[in-house]
Amino acid sequence: MIEHAITPNLVFDVAHMFAGALVLISFLMLYQDRLYALLNVFALQAVALALAVAWQAYAQDAPHLYVTAGIALVFKALVIPVSLHRMVARLGIHRQVETAVSIGPTMLAGIALVALSMVVMLKATPAAEALAREDLAFALSVVLLGLLMMVTRRNAVSQVVGFMSLENGLILAATGAKGMPLVVEISVAFSVLIAFIVIGIFLFRIRERFDTVDVDALDRFRGGRA
Amino acid sequence: MPDAAFVAQLPVSGQLFIALAAVVALLALAGLGVATARRPLGRPLVYGGALVVTLVAGLSALTAIAAPAAGLVLPLGIPWIGAHLRLDALSAVFLAVINLGGAAASLYGLGYGRHDHAPERVLPFFPAFLAGMNMVLLADDAYSFLLSWEFMSLASWALVVAHDKEAGNVRAGLVYILMASFGTLALMLAFGLLAAGSGGGYAFDAMREAPPVGAFAALVLALAMLGAGSKAGLVPLHVWLPLAHPAAPSHVSALMSGVMTKVAVYGFIRIVFDLSGPPDWWWGIPVLAAGGVAAVIGVLQALLQGDTKRVLAYSTIENIGLIFVGLGLALAFSANGFPAAAALALTAALFHVLNHAAMKSLLFFGAGAVLTATGTRQMDELGGLIHRMPTTSVVMLIGCAAISALPPLNGFASEWLVFQAVLLSPELPAWGLKLMVPAVGALMALAAALAAACFVRLYGIAFLGRPRSPKAAEAREVDGFSRAAMIALAAVCVGAGLLPGFVIDALQPAVGGLVGQTMPAQGSVAWLSIIPVAESRSSYNGLLVFAFTALSALLAAFAIHRFASGAVRRAPPWDCGFPNASPLAQYSAASFAQPIRRVFARGLFAAREKVEMPPPGALTPARFSASARDPAWAFLFLPLTAAVDYVAERANTLQYLTIRQYLGLVFSALVLLLLVLALWT
Numbered sequence: 021m022i023e024h025a026i027t028p029n030l031v032f033d034v035a036h037m038f039a040g041a042l043v044l045i046s047f048l049m050l051y052q053d054r055l056y057a058l059l060n061v062f063a064l065q066a067v068a069l070a071l072a073v074a075w076q077a078y079a080q081d082a083p084h085l086y087v088t089a090g091i092a093l094v095f096k097a098l099v100i101p102v103s104l105h106r107m108v109a110r111l112g113i114h115r116q117v118e119t120a121v122s123i124g125p126t127m128l129a130g131i132a133l134v135a136l137s138m139v140v141m142l143k144a145t146p147a148a149e150a151l152a153r154e155d156l157a158f159a160l161s162v163v164l165l166g167l168l169m170m171v172t173r174r175n176a177v178s179q180v181v182g183f184m185s186l187e188n189g190l191i192l193a194a195t196g197a198k199g200m201p202l203v204v205e206i207s208v209a210f211s212v213l214i215a216f217i218v219i220g221i222f223l224f225r226i227r228e229r230f231d232t233v234d235v236d237a238l239d240r241f242r243g244g245r246a
Numbered sequence: 247m248p249d250a251a252f253v254a255q256l257p258v259s260g261q262l263f264i265a266l267a268a269v270v271a272l273l274a275l276a277g278l279g280v281a282t283a284r285r286p287l288g289r290p291l292v293y294g295g296a297l298v299v300t301l302v303a304g305l306s307a308l309t310a311i312a313a314p315a316a317g318l319v320l321p322l323g324i325p326w327i328g329a330h331l332r333l334d335a336l337s338a339v340f341l342a343v344i345n346l347g348g349a350a351a352s353l354y355g356l357g358y359g360r361h362d363h364a365p366e367r368v369l370p371f372f373p374a375f376l377a378g379m380n381m382v383l384l385a386d387d388a389y390s391f392l393l394s395w396e397f398m399s400l401a402s403w404a405l406v407v408a409h410d411k412e413a414g415n416v417r418a419g420l421v422y423i424l425m426a427s428f429g430t431l432a433l434m435l436a437f438g439l440l441a442a443g444s445g446g447g448y449a450f451d452a453m454r455e456a457p458p459v460g461a462f463a464a465l466v467l468a469l470a471m472l473g474a475g476s477k478a479g480l481v482p483l484h485v486w487l488p489l490a491h492p493a494a495p496s497h498v499s500a501l502m503s504g505v506m507t508k509v510a511v512y513g514f515i516r517i518v519f520d521l522s523g524p525p526d527w528w529w530g531i532p533v534l535a536a537g538g539v540a541a542v543i544g545v546l547q548a549l550l551q552g553d554t555k556r557v558l559a560y561s562t563i564e565n566i567g568l569i570f571v572g573l574g575l576a577l578a579f580s581a582n583g584f585p586a587a588a589a590l591a592l593t594a595a596l597f598h599v600l601n602h603a604a605m606k607s608l609l610f611f612g613a614g615a616v617l618t619a620t621g622t623r624q625m626d627e628l629g630g631l632i633h634r635m636p637t638t639s640v641v642m643l644i645g646c647a648a649i650s651a652l653p654p655l656n657g658f659a660s661e662w663l664v665f666q667a668v669l670l671s672p673e674l675p676a677w678g679l680k681l682m683v684p685a686v687g688a689l690m691a692l693a694a695a696l697a698a699a700c701f702v703r704l705y706g707i708a709f710l711g712r713p714r715s716p717k718a719a720e721a722r723e724v725d726g727f728s729r730a731a732m733i734a735l736a737a738v739c740v741g742a743g744l745l746p747g748f749v750i751d752a753l754q755p756a757v758g759g760l761v762g763q764t765m766p767a768q769g770s771v772a773w774l775s776i777i778p779v780a781e782s783r784s785s786y787n788g789l790l791v792f793a794f795t796a797l798s799a800l801l802a803a804f805a806i807h808r809f810a811s812g813a814v815r816r817a818p819p820w821d822c823g824f825p826n827a828s829p830l831a832q833y834s835a836a837s838f839a840q841p842i843r844r845v846f847a848r849g850l851f852a853a854r855e856k857v858e859m860p861p862p863g864a865l866t867p868a869r870f871s872a873s874a875r876d877p878a879w880a881f882l883f884l885p886l887t888a889a890v891d892y893v894a895e896r897a898n899t900l901q902y903l904t905i906r907q908y909l910g911l912v913f914s915a916l917v918l919l920l921l922v923l924a925l926w927t
Contacts, residue, residue: 120906136917139924164917171910179906 031079032151038072039158042192043134046165046185050126053119055108055177059101062181066096069188076195079151085195092191100184100216107220108177118174126172133164155196162189180219187212256317261310262333265341265384266318268303272296272377276370283366289359292369296376297352303380304345310338312755317386324389330449332386335755336520339596340512341383346738347505347603348376350731351497354611357727358497361618367408368495375401375501379509387449388437392430395513399426399477402506405498406490418489425476425486432473433513436466440521450521457523467529470517471536477510479563480570481540482878487563488547492555492623496614499555503562504607508599511569518577519592519760527676530578537574538686541567541693543850543877548700549842550851550874552835553623554613557704558606561649564693565602568664569595571686575667576761578679585763587670589754590778593765594663596753601656601742605648608735612642615728616708619721625835627715628708634721637729639709641736646701648739651694654792656742659776661694662786663750666778696842703838712829744788747776836872843872850877 045065052058070093077085119126137160145153166186170179275295282288310316315334322329333341355372362368378398385391403426407419441448444456458466476483491503518529544563551557572595580588615638616631617623632639648655651662668690671683713719723729742749747768758764768776775787836843840855847853853874860866903911 133917136920136924140920143924167909167913167916171906171913174906179909 032154035072035075035079035151036154038068038075039155039192039196041068042072042188043158043161043165046162046169047127047130049181049185050130050165050169050172051123053123055113055175056105058178058181059104059108062185063097063101065185065188066092066101069191070097072192073195076155080198082198088191088195092188095213096184096188100213103220104177104180107223111223113175113177119172120174121172126168130165130168133168134161137161137164152196152198156193159189159193159196162186162192165189176219176223180216180223183215183219184212255319256315256332258318259310259313259316259333261306261313261338262316262318262331262384264306265303265310265333265380266331268299268345269377269380269384271299272373272380275299275373276377279369279371279373280366283369288369289362289365290356292373293352293355293359296373297349297356299373300345300348300352300376304342304349307333307338307341307345308752311335311342311752313338323393324448327387327389327448329390330386330451331384331390332450333384335759336512336515337383339753339756340508340599341380343508343600343603344376344379344383344505347508347607348379348501350607350611350735351501351505353734354500354614354728354731355497357725357729357731358495358611358614358618360725362495364408368405368498371401371404371408372498375405375498375506378402379506382509383512386451388434388441388453389448391513392434392437395433396426396430398506398509399423399430402490402494402498402502405494405502407493408495408498409493412493414489415493418486418493422486422490425483429473429476429483432469432476433517436469436473436517439466439469440517450516453521457521459523463522463526466522467518467532470514470522471532474510474514474517475536475570478507478514478566478570479510479540479544480536480566481543481563482882484540484544484563485876485878485883488551488556488559491559491562492553496555496610496617499558499614500607500610503559503610504603504605507562507566508603511566511573511595511599514570515573515760518573525577525581527578527581528678529581530574530576531678531682533570533574533577534682534686535574537567537570537572538689539567540564540570542689542696545693545696545700546842546846546851547876549696549703549839550847550853552625554616554625554628554704554708555610555623557625557700558609558613561609561697561700562602562606564697565598565606565649567693568661568690569598569602571595571690572598572664572667574686575664575671575683578674578683579667579670580761582674582676582679584670584673585761586765586779587667587673588761589757589763589765590663590670591667592757592761593750593753594660594667596756597663597742597746597749598657598660600749601648601660601739604735604738604742605645605657608641608645608732608739609649611728611732611735612638612645615724615732616721618724618728620715620717622715622717625704625707628713628718629711629715629829629832630709630713630718631721632709634718635709635723637723638732641729641732642709643705644736644739646705648743650698650701652698653786654740654743654788654795656739656746659743659746659749659786659788661690663778664690666784669784670779696846699842703835707833707835707838711832714829714832714834744792745774746786746788747771747774750776840872843874847874851875852880 042065045061045068049058049061049065052061070089073085073089073092077083077089121129138157141157141160142153145156148156163186166182166184166189169182169185173179173182275292278295279288279292282291310333312335315332317333318331320329320331352372359365359368375398378394378401381394382391382398385394403419403423406422407415410416410419437448439458439462440453443458443462444452447453447455457463471480472483479487487503491499494502518525541564544560544565544567548557548560548564551560572591575591576588576595579585579591613623615635616628619631619635619638620628622628644655648657651657665687668683668687671680671687674680674683713721750765751767751769754764754767765778771777771785773787774789775785777785843853851874853872855870855872858869858871860868
């Protein structure tokens, strides 16, 4: 064990707190019904992620993780939310979070998903360290909640946010596991950035073409059953 | 995984080298076929080249039967595994059969191909098809085997759809390729199971070292029957065969029916006799049942057809049934500790493989000659060809007699051997086999009798009587190449029938390698008889039967000519009081088969006859129509295709989901898998 000024118990508890905060913020995101609020909560999740990663960097004595935390803070807490803000403002859709499934059942499903990921992870990793186990369980919860958000929202912007939040879960999992090289994290971060750019461009194109960013409109134009 | 150094390396032999060179040469000829297909020189070059190559390869394979096994590993195919090749007695026997059949087809193609209006659709694929069959027989690992098998299937598929403008040919090609893919899938699974036993070694040597046990072995047997059976034409996997074989040009029909089905038989023997280890006592039962059923259903269907080439294709199913009966008997005897009887049954099966390759190729050549001469395959438009096409008529008569198992021809010799093996069945200990083998023998006897009726019908309607159409009346004898090919095959039929002892002796190295014992040597028996078990039980002498038949016929002819008037007098035959009856008043194909259709085909084949009598005073003619169905279509394939259609229709909805619904699918799949993980472990 690495010698620290603080006790291992405290290390565990703080990591636990940050990871739990990520899950909690995922639930907050599921609850939002305005796009601006959703983006703010997303930025908050990115901050929590940066804190969690930074704490991991401290706990594992892995300085390169500070870089990851920095990337998360700069891109996910600032650049992406701000630009999405501006996009929403330009599109004038800040009131639209059309849910396909109403909030209540979504929250219940989210709780079930968290329970599922706990059961799966605790069963699958009996040999791993307690810290890594908890971390992975929370990370899987965040991933599943992000997917849930993508599935239950009609609006393309909230789907983008769901995807980013899913990616937050991935980064949490990656940093929780010891010895994850920085290269991987950087590539993940950049792939998300590129996905964000592509999706952003598509949003405008969709909007130009169909005058809405409701993805179901795409299906109506494609001749499917919306 | 055993590497090449671990498995004892077989020496390379000259015959293996020739076989390999033949494959390369045939592939080169396929390339030549692509280049020269539209030029007049292409046809003689490709068929002539294929003739030379297959002839050399076939003769070299004949010498390889008695030679020790040879092997070679080429650095082709999957890296680090390579392509294993092997030439042992079994593959040499089949190489000889397919290459001699291929040589005959090439010779025939030299003349027949002249009438092909789209040679560029045949010339490249014909040598490729031959090369594919050769490669299957040389392959000694699962990957090379399956690759060659699939290559053979695809090349023959291209030949089936060569004349795609003719009605039904495209559908025949579709059914064929579906069944061929299914068969390859079954074989792939069988090899997977065999390789699992040897720890993932895909070379046949590794599989031989660690044969499957228990349920795995049974599964391998079932998959081999499905895979090889679908290619050979076992009922109910035969449906593609009567569609595809007639669709191809006639020399290719001969190859597919006479030769490619033998490659399937080889695949079955290789997997079940060679790679699966010692058989269980019951392995013979499913093989015997499948063979017996195929024999009877095949020949009954043949009797109901009006198209000459379809008759021949259904007759192939019957003969494959007979071969599988022989193989089933060999399995039963071998598993129950009677290697001598097993050797007899396996010899009979291999002998029939050779015989059927010769006579079915001959008959398809004859049907092709008739098609060239008259432009039709419908028996009801033929008739009287014996006057117009004397050579074709004589060789077709030999072929029909041979396939009807009439002594002294080769068909009789091999079927007689199968029956000798059937007669040994009371020695078997298991009651199931004791009861089943005579029942299958009875099915075979029924099939043999019906086959005789079938070929009397084919020959009688097409070659005897009076021409039923102007086309038949103006038929001309075909070219010299075609006749030469038919005469050569007829000579094989007669030769193998008169001197079966030498053929049996030649097959023994292959038989001994598979069941561990050989039949007693026949070459030294007095008067060239064959004595399969013991002299006190049975013996047969084709030469004697031939001499007796020939002598008595000559004597009768002499007596008639000597004591009757020598003057030739041509007079109209008695016409039942209807002068100048139309040729259509003769027996037709349908009317000849009517008694058998009524007796045998009512139930299973749902044969129905319908007579439409016009009302009094109407000018429309009365109409008679007979219909029958193939039970495999009615009970297996039509419900199956309906089910596939239904599922496809339902699954079609998936094409029109929204993005969110697709995401939902991914999401629910993920959650489901996690749930399984959570509940299972």
